[in-house]
Amino acid sequence: MTLLRAESLSAGHLEVWRMLQRAQVRITRHLEGELLGAHDLPPASYDVLAHLAGAPGRRLRMNDLAERVLLSRSGLTRLVDRLQRDGLVMREACADDARGLYAVLSDRGADRLAEATPTYLRGVGMFLARLDEEDLARVPALLAKVGDLGSAPEPAEQVDPLAPGRPVPGLSAAP
């Protein structure tokens, strides 16, 4: 019995997954340090401000915003609470839907965003600058394959879970 049974899930896939985690965590950590240190602004807050700034009328429905910044609705509620407390955003009622709320970027919020953006870009660039033009052409297509659909193409054939004494799938062994 082979360790890997089909092409559907090779060691390569797991390798990619591990690297993806590492990359994301490292960039996030670095970015958090920089943003927090230089502007007292957590990355999640930056994301909110940035998305608002990019939205028409500098406003977004809470629900929309939550989806875009990859946060639960409750999580966004608290986050916007903080941002509102600091005067970076405000909440405004929605005309056509009485239960709807807009999170609106304030002028102070826009200023803070403008201040922090160079730091943000520098932080991201520190890692991603190594990608050349050619890479930039390829990667989005790849990541789109990975991140866009959670639906199963096929049930993905199994792998022999643990051969005794053998390294576990999903890991580079330490021999």
Add this chain to the structure above:
Amino acid sequence: MTLLRAESLSAGHLEVWRMLQRAQVRITRHLEGELLGAHDLPPASYDVLAHLAGAPGRRLRMNDLAERVLLSRSGLTRLVDRLQRDGLVMREACADDARGLYAVLSDRGADRLAEATPTYLRGVGMFLARLDEEDLARVPALLAKVGDLGSAPEPAEQVDPLAPGRPVPGLSAAP
């Protein structure tokens, strides 16, 4: 004045960063649901068990382990507390270093890992199966560029932070 001043940090880089975040979050969320639902095992715990299983003697120093599973030492301390409470790992003193501790995979831990591994692989595969052989050959090199070194190749030239009324760098605009 152009929006992007140098090639060092283009909109493409930010696009990649966004997609990287999305991919990682989506996979993680899905995986967490599956692992938790089917085996009552958080992803972080799975990671620890898997790394231990792949290590010689099924054991790893706490510090080593923390680095590998991308956790702070304190975070790992608590996590191993839980795993030990559930009998999945045990702590053993280190012979040659009196302050060292090994986290050791127990038999129960190995069993749980074996049970959960198919779920884990299926969960990852559900997203990554879309990558073909050719992709698998390319991606690791790309992610290595991104995730391996946090040191700056160069200070990464700046970007014009915010043109008024324009979408913020780092975002796909909503026109």
Add this chain to the structure above:
DNA sequence: AGGACGTTGTTGCACGGACATCTAACAGTG
């Protein structure tokens, strides 16, 4: 020996996020 300094692992603390639950407001039905 004996200190200065770094390392290893644990703890107090606070923060941030998710889940479940709640209320208010829509939308559709009889």
Add this chain to the structure above:
DNA sequence: CACTGTTAGATGTCCGTGCAACAACGTCCT
């Protein structure tokens, strides 16, 4: 119109994580 179901946000509560501080040990130097 009441009746049912769904959606938008806000809260109570719990849990996991990181940071700073700490104790114990190791290392190196003089």
